[in-house]
Amino acid sequence: MQNERELKAMEDSNGFSWQRGEMKRQESSTDDVFLIEKQTTTTAAGSNGHFNKRCHDSCTINQTYFQRCMDRLKATANGNHYSPLLQLLTQIDNLTDQIENHFISLDKLSDSEKSLIGYVQCIKIDMIHLVDHHLWYILDRIHTYDCWQDGTKGNGYRSVLTVMQSCLVKMKTVLASVQVNMKKLLFRLAKYLTELEDFTRVFSHLASMLQAMKQLMMLTSDGRLFHEFNNTSHDFLQQVDNLDQECFYGRVFAFQYPDSIANSLKVINLMMAAYGEAFARHNNIAVRAAGLVLYSAKYYSNPQLKARQIVDLSKNQQIEFTKSFWQLNENQLLRHVPSLLCNSVAVNQTIQVKMETMNIHNTDNKLMVIPFPGNNPDAVINMRLLSYYARKGQEVNKLVTFMTTLQFREMPYSKGIVIHFHGGGFIAQSSRSHEIYLRSWVRNLDVPVVSIDYTLSPEASFPYAIEECFYAYCWILQHISLMGSTAEYVCLTGDSAGATLAVCVAMRAAEYGLRIPDGIVCSYPAFMFRNAASPSRCLSYFDPLLQQGFLTTCLSAYLGVTVDNAHVNKSSTTSNGIDKVDNDNIVNGDIVDENNNIQCTKDVPKNESSSPRPILSLTDHVLDNPYLSPLLADDNLLSKIPPMRINACDLDPILDDSIAFARRLKRVGVDVQVRVFSELPHGFLNFVYISEEATAASDEIVSQMKSFLSDSTSS
Numbered sequence: 001m002q003n004e005r006e007l008k009a010m011e012d013s014n015g016f017s018w019q020r021g022e023m024k025r026q027e028s029s030t031d032d033v034f035l036i037e038k039q040t041t042t043t044a045a046g047s048n049g050h051f052n053k054r055c056h057d058s059c060t061i062n063q064t065y066f067q068r069c070m071d072r073l074k075a076t077a078n079g080n081h082y083s084p085l086l087q088l089l090t091q092i093d094n095l096t097d098q099i100e101n102h103f104i105s106l107d108k109l110s111d112s113e114k115s116l117i118g119y120v121q122c123i124k125i126d127m128i129h130l131v132d133h134h135l136w137y138i139l140d141r142i143h144t145y146d147c148w149q150d151g152t153k154g155n156g157y158r159s160v161l162t163v164m165q166s167c168l169v170k171m172k173t174v175l176a177s178v179q180v181n182m183k184k185l186l187f188r189l190a191k192y193l194t195e196l197e198d199f200t201r202v203f204s205h206l207a208s209m210l211q212a213m214k215q216l217m218m219l220t221s222d223g224r225l226f227h228e229f230n231n232t233s234h235d236f237l238q239q240v241d242n243l244d245q246e247c248f249y250g251r252v253f254a255f256q257y258p259d260s261i262a263n264s265l266k267v268i269n270l271m272m273a274a275y276g277e278a279f280a281r282h283n284n285i286a287v288r289a290a291g292l293v294l295y296s297a298k299y300y301s302n303p304q305l306k307a308r309q310i311v312d313l314s315k316n317q318q319i320e321f322t323k324s325f326w327q328l329n330e331n332q333l334l335r336h337v338p339s340l341l342c343n344s345v346a347v348n349q350t351i352q353v354k355m356e357t358m359n360i361h362n363t364d365n366k367l368m369v370i371p372f373p374g375n376n377p378d379a380v381i382n383m384r385l386l387s388y389y390a391r392k393g394q395e396v397n398k399l400v401t402f403m404t405t406l407q408f409r410e411m412p413y414s415k416g417i418v419i420h421f422h423g424g425g426f427i428a429q430s431s432r433s434h435e436i437y438l439r440s441w442v443r444n445l446d447v448p449v450v451s452i453d454y455t456l457s458p459e460a461s462f463p464y465a466i467e468e469c470f471y472a473y474c475w476i477l478q479h480i481s482l483m484g485s486t487a488e489y490v491c492l493t494g495d496s497a498g499a500t501l502a503v504c505v506a507m508r509a510a511e512y513g514l515r516i517p518d519g520i521v522c523s524y525p526a527f528m529f530r531n532a533a534s535p536s537r538c539l540s541y542f543d544p545l546l547q548q549g550f551l552t553t554c555l556s557a558y559l560g561v562t563v564d565n566a567h568v569n570k571s572s573t574t575s576n577g578i579d580k581v582d583n584d585n586i587v588n589g590d591i592v593d594e595n596n597n598i599q600c601t602k603d604v605p606k607n608e609s610s611s612p613r614p615i616l617s618l619t620d621h622v623l624d625n626p627y628l629s630p631l632l633a634d635d636n637l638l639s640k641i642p643p644m645r646i647n648a649c650d651l652d653p654i655l656d657d658s659i660a661f662a663r664r665l666k667r668v669g670v671d672v673q674v675r676v677f678s679e680l681p682h683g684f685l686n687f688v689y690i691s692e693e694a695t696a697a698s699d700e701i702v703s704q705m706k707s708f709l710s711d712s713t714s715s
């Protein structure tokens, strides 16, 4: 009771921190534990103006009470694993006490000193919230959402706690500096105040997010990671909606990453804000490029403006902008970066194949007809052959682009081949932009790599890209000597959207009874293309590359439906919009326009008698299609997937896709392993030249591929 009174006193005296908050005794909980129910935006750190309110009185939260909460946390199932996080909370609690006591003992306080006390008290209140109830609940159950027992520790809940921990580290550093210097004569508080304000706000929002996540956990107590809401006005959605995203994109942007990655992300973020303005204002490419430089300066000097611009861009997403921005490294200048930065390769050749119906004998020696995708008889598919040495059979030897004496030596056929599918959310990027890591892979693997340039969305929508990639897979195996390989070992690989395609190709090969690859190595794949909530998807509210608006843009472009993002987000005061996308355009599960015509830009092939049914038929429910969301495939299809290695990263909004998929594969007996790289963002392979962590991850991915290619590297 003592504590309740103290907190109430604090509320009354401050008048700024608990305005609409409500505190009540939790009926069912243990003695002396109070559940503080707060509305997400009502904390002091939640809205700007509150910070500046003066606070004269102060009171200290009962130390024993906080300590008792911490002890209870330590005793939870995962208390030991999270002891660094708990230790940080205790240290911050001590620091805030010392700072508060020091300033309260002074006779007269300046405005900035009053603000400091305000922030310090906000931190304490949010900490009490957190440790009192939410954190306890989450820590006690967090392990049930991991891949499997004793397996890799990783899921969206853990990721949010990782971000929280990074925030606490930063906050502790600022508070420690204040505490060390506050008694000095020449103490300049202003130096620390802005930083403290930023982190206090971020911390408050993360605490609110954890509160929302606890609700999600309650709805998925069976350990499922994905949850689809029927009722869009659910508390969880409202709470997440109430988050102030801007505070994550301002001065403290990318605080959760190691420095090397954070710096690049800052540059990309600045460019995104500037390019957003240039794109909206100008149509000419050259003027846009000039605008990019000019507006970058503007946003560099004003981080708050930048934050607002980023949040606006994400909320009012236009496919044209996303496509254009994500293709920036494909332009005339930047497209040559890989050849300047990366090692040379003897063969780097694009191959264009005219797609015609192909007849292949399957493993039962039955003749299968592989249809060409769509109904355009002149359609072609492009692929890029990369080989460190020029090898026998590679017709392209005549066109060797760069040759050192060693590389030009014609080598025998390789026993292995790697087929690669690039990422880019199905709407951007190409085999060329992915040379940034493919060239070093080709050297380290020493087998030819073919990267498929499938048609991007929205020009071609689901399932065209999958059919193209499957066609390319069959064509490569039919013409394997041209690749300089005997294909004794075949490994599929892909990152992001490309990883999804790799899995779809393997599933299709299994359905046709064709040779399946010896292994698949996926990097940060997406397996769930529905507007379902999951803890990691919450990270998209402050992700540097994959904000929520960008994800829904990719999804709708891939589905071939147009989404009025402005509409989705305008109505997002009642819901976060995730349930609204494209629902209007889906009739009985088929994607149709208002005239009820199927909207796939390129038509689906007709069913051939000797072949499995097409991926998409007019009666299918698109959103349930296993080729759209492999996570929804039935056990029979999943069990045919070859050995798989999944490389996920913890700071990724689609991390849960990897975990949930791996769990399903394991259950049906597939040889699957998951690696969750810590503190890396989605798309980390693009950062191999700037980050040691990303390079180490890339090396591990190469060794996984080597294991599937077995002795092929010795050829």
Ligand SMILES: CCCCCCCC/C=C\CCCCCCCC(=O)O[C@H]1CC[C@@]2(C)C(=CC[C@H]3[C@@H]4CC[C@H]([C@H](C)CCCC(C)C)[C@@]4(C)CC[C@@H]32)C1
Pocket (backbone or CB within 6 Å): 240, 267, 268, 325, 326, 327, 328, 329, 334, 423, 424, 425, 426, 428, 495, 496, 497, 498, 526, 528, 529, 530, 531, 532, 533, 534, 537, 538, 540, 545, 546, 548, 551, 552, 554, 555, 578, 654, 682, 683, 686
């Ligand atoms: C409760 C929350 C609910 C949320 C609900 C959302 C519903 C969503 C449903 C389904 C999910 C759909 C999933 C789609 C997955 C897509 C994954 C996917 O493929 O994502 C990739 C998209 C491209 C990109 C962003 C990426 C990685 C690297 C990025 C590149 C790095 C550098 C590149 C710059 C242009 C280079 C500039 C050079 C200059 C000299 C600095 C940059 C930024 C281009 C874009 C890529 C990840």
